Amino acid sequence: MRGVLGQEVVDYVRELILTGTLRSGEKIDQQALGEALEVSRSPIREALVVLSREGLVELIPRRGASVARLSPEDIIDHYALFGVVAGRAAALAAENLDADGIAELRAVHARFLEVGETVSEGADPEDASLVPALLQQLNHDFHRIINLSAPGRTRWLLRHLEHSVPTSYYEFANGWNRAAVDHHAAILAAIADGNPEGARGAMESHLLASGEAAVAELVTRGFFEAGAGPEEEAV
Amino acid sequence: MRGVLGQEVVDYVRELILTGTLRSGEKIDQQALGEALEVSRSPIREALVVLSREGLVELIPRRGASVARLSPEDIIDHYALFGVVAGRAAALAAENLDADGIAELRAVHARFLEVGETVSEGADPEDASLVPALLQQLNHDFHRIINLSAPGRTRWLLRHLEHSVPTSYYEFANGWNRAAVDHHAAILAAIADGNPEGARGAMESHLLASGEAAVAELVTRGFFEAGAGPEEEAV
DNA sequence: AGGGACTACTTTGAATACATTATTCATTCA
DNA sequence: TGAATGAATAATGTATTCAAAGTAGTCCCT
Structure with missing residues (x-):
């Protein structure tokens, strides 16, 4: 590497x-x-x-x-951990994020909402293939702004948790994700209010929901179907 | 590897x-x-x-x-993360740990206390060198019993966080650690009471304190003194 | 004298070669 | 017939070799 x-x-x-x-x-x-x-x-x-x-x-x-043999429970657990750590970052953001940061967060969220509503109305069919990537980018930006409030080691761990397992990877693969926007709105509101515990809770809820969505997506991809591995148990 | x-x-x-x-x-x-x-x-x-x-x-x-250039703030942050994740495990233990597990936890804690009090009284001077290792082992057992209540992925992350940075490594290097025992007692009480939030908070406090102790120990070892690295800044 | 460019050397990253261990398949014995 | 043992095969872990990038030191030029 x-x-x-x-x-x-x-x-x-x-x-x-x-x-x-x-x-x-x-x-x-x-x-x-x-x-x-x-x-x-x-x-x-x-x-x-x-x-x-x-x-x-x-x-x-x-x-x-x-x-690795990851079960649906492992994925759920992973997202719960992700939520706990990201929740810490969100709480710190609610305490420390300055006006500029909050404005930037609002801007990203607004654009997120805009793109999402556009696509849910069926418009822009010619570049519809770009929409998932754009949504994912905006989603990533949203979280990145929040995470920048956290100390270096927390950001380091968040980066690892993000790659360690299917995370936001799939969240917008199937287009618009209504629930994610509501969650983001709640997180944004709590941070803008300077409400650390509210931000923490909203972030944890967001990632718990994301975990369930990820498991559903992984099931359709056959992720949990075991292959012929050396540890395979005979029935 | x-x-x-x-x-x-x-x-x-x-x-x-x-x-x-x-x-x-x-x-x-x-x-x-x-x-x-x-x-x-x-x-x-x-x-x-x-x-x-x-x-x-x-x-x-x-x-x-x-x-890696780790600052004292990085170490503190790392322990805070450790606390957040271990706190989750402690909360789950408060919900799920059965009577046998609680009894085992009590036994380990009692032995911990016993060894500690003995050494603090200055007794057993002939095998005093073994005491730090024993205390560390008992400390490890205490946390392991709690962590066993957590799902696999949480345990996986805890293992990594434990090795990633000086953690309990030094806690008992200098002998008896009075604060750790009080913390353990609080954690044990909350778990036995079936009080998840109490257990979580006690665990988080415990690791925050451990982080400060670790930084102090690392300072005496010259851990933060920069060597002649390629990124070295000229003053 | 100071700065920049060129050359020689050192160190890394990747490929290949070698040794050891696991796996497989056939043969044999119960 | 089935299990167990053994050799043959395949794959892993480690060592070694080779090529390219980086580093340092010197020399030359301004």
């Missing part, structure tokens, strides 16, 4: 796992992966170490790597 | 960093490290990836690894 190659491998394998192409428990062949990406095993191995620290891959000495 | 060598390297370098032998920002030479441990650079590189994901090492492409 030092140079560029390892990072590419990380992204590639993460995509394979999160899209359900590689299934839960499935073995990951280093040599096959290396041939597929036309790189040697050195960057492959470093990438697998990264993914194992993220919790997406299980590494067993002398037995190699396999896709 | 696949085989056993990588893990040894991780433990070795972590020790160097946490004891202050390697100082903040100092460059880590792969070849020198390999010669010191008599292993090749392959496991070294994988170990450095692990440590970079833990936040103890900073990895810059084509420039190699250096000890």
Whole structure:
């Protein structure tokens, strides 16, 4: 993961796992992966170490790597943790965010609402394919502004939690997400009011709901269907 | 980090960093490290990836690894995060821990108190060197029993937070720690009472205090004294 | 004398090679 | 017939080699 190659491998394998192409428990062949990406095993191995620290891959000495067996409960739990940490950031934002930051937050939220309403009315069909990416970007900006109020270590952990597991990845894959906007509105209101506990609670609720949505999406992608892994239990 | 060598390297370098032998920002030479441990650079590189994901090492492409520049604020923040997550586990324990678990928790706490009082009275001077390790073990057991009530992902994150930065590592290095016992007593009482919010708050307070203690200990070890790193700022 | 460019050296990142361990499949014995 | 043992095969972990980027030191020019 030092140079560029390892990072590419990380992204590639993460995509394979999160899209359900590689299934839960499935073995990951280093040599096959290396041939597929036309790189040697050195960057492959470093990438697998990264993914194992993220919790997406299980590494067993002398037995190699396999896709981690994540249950729906694990995903829910992960989002709950994410909520607890992001809630801390939101509480700090309610205490510390200055007027400029709040204005910026309002602007992003307004744009978010605008794009969402437009698409829900069925307009702009010609560039409809761009909408999910745009919504995801605006969603990301919204959270980033809040998280900037938090100390460095909290931001560090939030970055890791965000990548460790399917998070906002899918939230807007299927278009407009009404619930997310309401949640964001509540978070924004609490922060603007300087209400730390309100912001914390709103953020936690938001991520709990996101977790349930993510599980639903992952189910449709066959994420939880176990592949033929070495740990596979016979029935 | 696949085989056993990588893990040894991780433990070795972590020790160097946490004891202050390697100082903040100092460059880590792969070849020198390999010669010191008599292993090749392959496991070294994988170990450095692990440590970079833990936040103890900073990895810059084509420039190699250096000890992460952690400030006292980072350590405090880290403990606050630890507290938030451990607080969640404690709240769940207050809801879910059965009678056996509570009894076990009481037993560990009683033993903890007993060992501590003994040593504070100056008794058992012949095996005094064993006391810190014993206290640390009992402290660990106490938290482990609580954490077992939490879902898998929460336990996973707690494990990582525990290793990522000097945590309970030093708490009992200097012998008896009166404050920790009072904290544990409060946590135990809240859990036994089935009081989730009380347990959460007690756990958070406990770790905030631990964070301050850890910073004090790290200061005496010269942890925050910057070494001659590549990013070193000229005054 | 100070600054910049060129060269030599060091160190990293990636690929290949080697050794050891797990897995598989066939054969044999109960 | 089934389980167990053993060799053959495949894959992992580690070491070594090779190429490219970075660093430092010197020399030259202004």
